Amino acid sequence: MHFGYDDKTTALIEKVTAFMEAEVYPAEAVFKEQVEAAIAADTWSFPPIVMEIRAKAKAQGLWNFFDPSEHGAGLTNLQYAPIAELTGRSIQIGPAAFNCAAPDTGNMEVLSMFGTDEQKKKWLEPLLAGDIRSAFAMTEPQVASSDATNVELSIVRDGDEYVINGRKWWITGAMNPDCKIFIVMGKTDPSAARHRQQSQILVERDTPGFEIIRGMHVFGYHDRDHGGHAELRFTDVRVPASNIIGGEGEGFAIAQARLGPGRIHHCMRSLGIAERAIEMMSKRASERVAFGKPIAEQGVVRDWIAESRVKVEQLRLLVLKAAWLMDVAGNKAAHTEIQAIKIATPQTVEWILDKAIQVHGAGGLSQDFPLAEWFAGMRTLRFADGPDEVHKNALAKAEIKKWA
Numbered sequence: 001m002h003f004g005y006d007d008k009t010t011a012l013i014e015k016v017t018a019f020m021e022a023e024v025y026p027a028e029a030v031f032k033e034q035v036e037a038a039i040a041a042d043t044w045s046f047p048p049i050v051m052e053i054r055a056k057a058k059a060q061g062l063w064n065f066f067d068p069s070e071h072g073a074g075l076t077n078l079q080y081a082p083i084a085e086l087t088g089r090s091i092q093i094g095p096a097a098f099n100c101a102a103p104d105t106g107n108m109e110v111l112s113m114f115g116t117d118e119q120k121k122k123w124l125e126p127l128l129a130g131d132i133r134s135a136f137a138m139t140e141p142q143v144a145s146s147d148a149t150n151v152e153l154s155i156v157r158d159g160d161e162y163v164i165n166g167r168k169w170w171i172t173g174a175m176n177p178d179c180k181i182f183i184v185m186g187k188t189d190p191s192a193a194r195h196r197q198q199s200q201i202l203v204e205r206d207t208p209g210f211e212i213i214r215g216m217h218v219f220g221y222h223d224r225d226h227g228g229h230a231e232l233r234f235t236d237v238r239v240p241a242s243n244i245i246g247g248e249g250e251g252f253a254i255a256q257a258r259l260g261p262g263r264i265h266h267c268m269r270s271l272g273i274a275e276r277a278i279e280m281m282s283k284r285a286s287e288r289v290a291f292g293k294p295i296a297e298q299g300v301v302r303d304w305i306a307e308s309r310v311k312v313e314q315l316r317l318l319v320l321k322a323a324w325l326m327d328v329a330g331n332k333a334a335h336t337e338i339q340a341i342k343i344a345t346p347q348t349v350e351w352i353l354d355k356a357i358q359v360h361g362a363g364g365l366s367q368d369f370p371l372a373e374w375f376a377g378m379r380t381l382r383f384a385d386g387p388d389e390v391h392k393n394a395l396a397k398a399e400i401k402k403w404a
Helices: 007-041 048-059 077-088 104-114 117-129 251-287 299-329 335-359 361-365 371-380 388-403
Strands: 133-137 154-158 161-172 179-187 198-204 210-216 229-240
Touching (some): 007 077, 077 251, 077 299, 104 117, 133 161, 198 229, 251 299, 335 361, 335 388
Parallel strands (some): 133 179
Antiparallel strands (some): 161 229, 179 198, 210 229
């Protein structure tokens, strides 16, 4: 077993680290001011500072790291893991700076794997260039969407068009006016086999009958840095039949192909949040004095810091194992490991953030530090791409099956 990174990854780590230190971290204060201004003005575009940083990253070739094809950096999952972790250290800016932010990454992968030449030309190319943004619309308010076969949005063929009716919510990035295309999952044949009822189809933002009803708040946060999370309504929305992705009945399989890489990318980035939280906790504990001595000398605080280090090291090894297995054996073979990291990561990083907040005292709850917002974001990951309980249930069933 080799625990070091190869030369290509090591060189890229150095470049991305330098870029983060020169461009991203210094911009965090400006970014925060611009987000506050956007909230006051009720606008949802990327803050201008992010667009400036994106242009610099693209000019330096620090772009599309997630994409293993010729369009991206050509990295394996194992090579991408430490890069994604670095971007996660500044989660509001980092992933977007390098065009590696969800949900665009997953949507680009869907179009790359299943899109027609026409779809790739019209939508994949501008997404890869960072000229537009996109959204993935699966979750619905009326049904338990943790079971993707429950989706009720209707997609009905009518001649050379499909007619779409239904609602979606928690659609990430949808409030951003640069979000020009939506990959929408719904049912084309409710009478088909359970996993063959669903299809995915492309809907342009300005299509008649398509409405963005409202932005959703996350623990009170507007989440404008990522284009928000929206509730959508489709009323007799008509799109060309050529907008179907992969063909009727392929929607569930496409969703599964999309969500595997998406899950591990979330986990990779979350490691960066954990590392930043440990760093902040250690500094704060050393600087603050209570009852006549630095907080860092309190046994309970040292226990939190030590446990945080142990937890993040364990988590990183599990994430790297999943990435390696995806590379050498494929996503399907790594299914158990992907489920394991999806269960472990949000809970572990949430625990670390909780302790970092505690060390910061009341300040940890405030807007003066990013910890509370990170905590809210991490809590959402226990739902995103499948809730904890679904992954635990599937993982347990597979484990029991070994011995049944």
